[in-house]
Amino acid sequence: MPSSLDLIERIGQLIRFEQREIGVREDLHPIHIQVLQYLDKCNRYSDTPLALSHYLGSTKGTISQSILVLEKKQLIKKVPDNKDKRVVHLKLTPKAKKVLLKIDEQIFTDDLLDKYSDHVNNTVNKTLQSILKDLQTRNNHRTFGQCSSCRFFTKEGENKYRCGLTSEPLKLEETVKICLEHEPSK
């Protein structure tokens, strides 16, 4: 029997193969798709080249090149930060969102998990989360968790949230985005 880790690796490989196939049609490399998917999921503190390089495990220089390509293809736009002039934010264009939708439909359209009971799905999900956390802490990887699960996250009232690190207020929809500065709450 293959180990669960082997299976995870192999499933991950197959997902990437499918992404690559779709990418070929759209003239996008796997790394491009990963960049777009990340930018779609991350919060406003984490849409920078540096955050991307942490998430994707490569260097600033490499990411800078990929961004150049995506900019040329009109899939992302650079927006300068209005506080720190060194920082740029990367925004998805409508064209990019269309591409992401197409990828999502093609890869996740079959409801691969629907056939299992809630109990099984729950067990699998919890175990995977725990494995992920172990892997992240093991090598000091950043966790890139959802804002609302972060130790800096505070709820101040009905629909009023705040990031304790930047002291800035957060909109409801922002609390489910992933963040470069995320640290597990316990």
Next chain:
Amino acid sequence: MPSSLDLIERIGQLIRFEQREIGVREDLHPIHIQVLQYLDKCNRYSDTPLALSHYLGSTKGTISQSILVLEKKQLIKKVPDNKDKRVVHLKLTPKAKKVLLKIDEQIFTDDLLDKYSDHVNNTVNKTLQSILKDLQTRNNHRTFGQCSSCRFFTKEGENKYRCGLTSEPLKLEETVKICLEHEPSK
């Protein structure tokens, strides 16, 4: 809560990042490591450039290039097939086996799965296997399963096995290797 598929993708990403880090030290790209790992796991019908290209989801030309690099680094050796003169078999050198051992120790040394009960591990493993199978059949991917789980596999007696496709006898240790021609038994 992130979906299990997202988690699998992310865990797969992290495993690849760790592989990349190790690879940088050994001057190997991720694809090189994947090639070596595949050749370590595959049976004697499946150690060819074509099988590799199926497993890794790329073209023959690309694989041919990677093989050239790995040959130059003395990590694999080409051995011509003695029946079909078009075919070459790729064999790992002792140097490659050392590299694989180092990678395995560094990535899988922590027994990430030991902390869960047998029951949980079993549930997770079965679900992952089922997801993998669904993904493979969905896009007509080859299954690359273990020889002994193949519909062509036959047991002829105590420690006597045979592949029904090639009609050749199989050694015990061969029955756990993965095969290009693998088709699930039911």
Next chain:
DNA sequence: TCAATATAGTATCGAGTCGAAACTATATTG
């Protein structure tokens, strides 16, 4: 049986990845 076709693998091209290193510009620190 032997010409047509299929198959395994190689060679070459151009665009892009990737890590490393050097670089520019802006912030922070002491």
Next chain:
DNA sequence: CAATATAGTTTCGACTCGATACTATATTGA
């Protein structure tokens, strides 16, 4: 306000990757 840290860019060389054309050997079918 000088030293240092940080965000991002540029450049280099080796390599990936898909596409295409190619060589050599096997299989086929009229």
